[in-house]
Amino acid sequence: MATIISHAVVALTAGKVIPSKIITTQVLIAGMILSMLPDADVITFGLGIPYESPLGHRGITHSFLFALAISFIITMLFQRKQRYDIKAFATVNLFLFISTVSHGILDAMTTGGLGVGFFIPFSDQRFFLPYRPVLVSPIGFENFFSSWGMAVIKCEIKYIWIPCAILIVACRLLIKRTH
Numbered sequence: 001m002a003t004i005i006s007h008a009v010v011a012l013t014a015g016k017v018i019p020s021k022i023i024t025t026q027v028l029i030a031g032m033i034l035s036m037l038p039d040a041d042v043i044t045f046g047l048g049i050p051y052e053s054p055l056g057h058r059g060i061t062h063s064f065l066f067a068l069a070i071s072f073i074i075t076m077l078f079q080r081k082q083r084y085d086i087k088a089f090a091t092v093n094l095f096l097f098i099s100t101v102s103h104g105i106l107d108a109m110t111t112g113g114l115g116v117g118f119f120i121p122f123s124d125q126r127f128f129l130p131y132r133p134v135l136v137s138p139i140g141f142e143n144f145f146s147s148w149g150m151a152v153i154k155c156e157i158k159y160i161w162i163p164c165a166i167l168i169v170a171c172r173l174l175i176k177r178t179h
């Protein structure tokens, strides 16, 4: 995995570059939580489920199907209060889907671990992207506060945080110009 903070940074960026008032703070926070949620699968290590299992780490919770399902369910929950029209529903659903699926994509750009099971349950194959600049993050707190952890933070600032910040600023400038 990349660190959970960086996953949330990507979701935050997606929310900020989608030019819609429908992406409220609540929706934005939901997206950030969904971007971190797939790594809840680390509990499967404790349950004795092997990494390479479809139910293991970077398995089903990192798949497109999971992202589709959970983003739709959470959009439905918002819909009960917000009474979205079809366009608003689609915008929120798309944002939550992007937030969730960005997790697996970021993991597929890391240097270590097994690949990501994007197509589980239809295929158990694990994938990496051809471009993998992100150092894999240690699993567990004790490992995180180490020189490895520091190297990961530096790498993620360079390859995730700074590009995200640039993207947000560029979109803001573009929106200002077109208004």
Ligand SMILES: [Zn+2]
Pocket (backbone or CB within 6 Å): 001, 002, 038, 039, 058, 062, 103, 104, 107
């Ligand atoms: Zn992950």
